[in-house]
Amino acid sequence: MTDAAIVARDVSKLYRRHLGRHQFRTLKSALLTGSLISDLAPAETFTALDGVSFDVPRGSTFGVIGENGSGKSTLLKLVAGIARPSAGTLAVDGRVSALIELGAGFHPEISGRENVVINGIMLGLTRREVEARFDEIVAFAELEDFIDAPVKTYSSGMYMRLGFAVAIHVEPDVLLVDEVLAVGDEAFTRKCLDKISEFHRRGKTIVFVTHTLGLVAKMCDDVLWLRRGKIADRGDPQRVVDAYLTYVAGGEDARLLAQQASTQAALPEAGPDDEPRAGGYRPGRWGSREVEISGVRLLDDRNQERRVFAPGEALTLSLAVRAERPVEDFVFGLGLFAADGTHLYGTNTDIEAFQPRRLEGTGEVRLLIEDLRLVEGTYFVDVAAHRKDGTPYDYHRGLTTFRVKSRVKDVGVYRPRHRWAFEGNITMDAPAERPELDLGEEPSA
């Protein structure tokens, strides 16, 4: 991989285990026993990371999830350069800014203004750069009225906001975010996320460590799941997050199933086209299969199974479902993706407030889409049966595809119902053959 912002090869990190009294070795005992050198070499170690290898492509948003103590923060520290790997190599290309401990360098006695300058310099800016960005930083932190007060008079929210504002204005090439978005009120969190999205748009690399799994699925292109210092899984955010949820919820049994599912995911059905797909969107199937989706069919308005539709046509998605044992917590969902992995639409029965009562044996779920309104292209469908909390029973990612063919070569993905009108001194010949069906127009009077 040539264009990687972060390259990790067999990275391990050992920590010396702190064993109470043992930790406080004295110089005297070290000198008396002559063990100065061996005392400095860790005797008992704890492996925080164990042979982790991955690449993070430039410009991608990379999520790291895992339970507490799985090595996430250690990994982030290694990437930030705060700690060095005990073994293996880790190369980061470009300036790194870590939103790990916000305002770590603030001195309580001096003013916010002076702290911003010093913190900025600490994070790698020159004094001039800090001064150029000063107003922006203060405005972002919303501390215009308090910037000359000593930092010790700040509330913890103000403190964190100022810390975040400085760190985010360092203009890094690689931004590391460690669970710091619980910084302020709703509005400020929103603002932080917007700022992170803006980074993404400008092609910066972001590494994101969080327990907010919804955020991971939403913001990341690629997710790494760490379990006890090792890589448990990596890939498409939705799939990895679901596998992780399954693991956390279901323990060992479900984990095996999820692993089985992710191996199956490595052998996707061949898509009709080999168009390149961006992000981490890769076809796959996973879940505990307590509810199984045994068949997926796409039907036209005459109940015929089809794979090619016109833009204005109706499409019915039919799922054959089966549950061996009775299930009372179940949701059926649909996701629609463009060939490049863009998420076009998603809904499920829970979002639309259907209350599940009971599912046992077999059944059929139908979703009627009256009017596709898509432009020409290949589309992928995700279908899923899962718990209300998101734990998947059976998730089919991109295993169903269909194509939209159109005589009108309009572009984009969505074709709103529309009509041209010309008034005044504009002469325009109508097309010889009006693609009525294509546009899905109502027959005009």
Place this chain on the structure above:
Amino acid sequence: MIGLLQVLYRYRALISSLVSRELKARYRGSVLGFLWSFINPLLLLLTYTLVFTIILRVPQTERMSPYYLFFFSGLLPWTWFASSLLESSSVLIAGGNLIKKVLFPAEVLPTVTVLANLANFLLGLPILLGFLAWEGRLSVSLLLLPLPIIVQLVFTLGCALFLSALTVHFRDLGNILAHVLQLWFFATPILYDVEILQGTVRQLMRLNPMGHVIISYQQMLLFGYFDHWRGLAGSLVAGIVALGIGAFVFDRLRDTLSEGV
């Protein structure tokens, strides 16, 4: 050691802002504020004058008068040295958050401590010069003052690096250090003239780098001449060796610092 100097040069902007922050924060919140930088040495002078001219009588030589100027010439630089070492022994532990959470060359912290104390020394110097002027003892040899200051800076920085890194792992050092410095203070000709020492003690004194530095200050400030070139050169060599050892130990322990603090 070259690597150390490169790092310190690269982070000079950070170091200078941290030093000025240190000076500002030190007296922030007190009524007299920055005036304390001048009041502190005055009070120090007052205390020692009380003790050593009224309560205790030190055997005096002719060179030592006026006595308060004699010991103040040595006490002021010694305070820089001793405070630097005491503070740097805890500076990494106090600044643990920075080392653990921010990408930050840790050697900056002891360096800032040494430089902030140097600034305090330089702020106290006008007071000493004021008294010298009052006694009519100002002389051209004052222009040589940068020399012992540089030698002392190198030596102090070396010791500070060494101590700051080791104390992270051996917290006992902080306790021992206060006593070592106390002994070192009396082993250095600050309160007495080096000339009154004889025999083995005099020979041992030659091994004290701070002794030569203090003698240089006394000559330049009070005696109005300077001929202690060899002694000061010896201290410079000792300073460079100390800096080399300090940089080496600091570098070896660097990776363990963030775990130790």
